[in-house]
Amino acid sequence: MTVRAKFKVQSITRTASWNGPGEMQTIKLNPVTSGSDENKAFFAATPGGSIDLSVVPKEVGDQFAIGQEFYVDFTPAG
Template sequence: MNHETQTATVILTPVTSNPPNEENLTFWQATPAGNITLQITNPQASSQFSVGTSYYVDFTTA
């Protein structure tokens, strides 16, 4: 969190586990690498993310 601008940067990367579980193996076969980077200026929104926590990301056509 940049306290001067109240901007948080959240970087999401594909989940891997050791040993990998079935869900992670299926995802990994299609998308072995990548990231989503968010810059969030709303502290209530950025507080929804915690380091080390896994999140599902769904894309819906707008």
């Protein structure tokens, strides 16, 4: 069974990497709340929560922008 949610990037924080040179980017996402009928439907099913994603490769962090929306699928791994 897979559960799908829709999250929106709320903030991106850059800090010094703890494991060597470079930066770590922390992307904070929260469930969508409005903006479309689809977002309202997702909000009705997932009214709260957050995802904090910390990435070191700059090319990964650069794929996220504040305000951007993402589908997040939760699928059992085992």
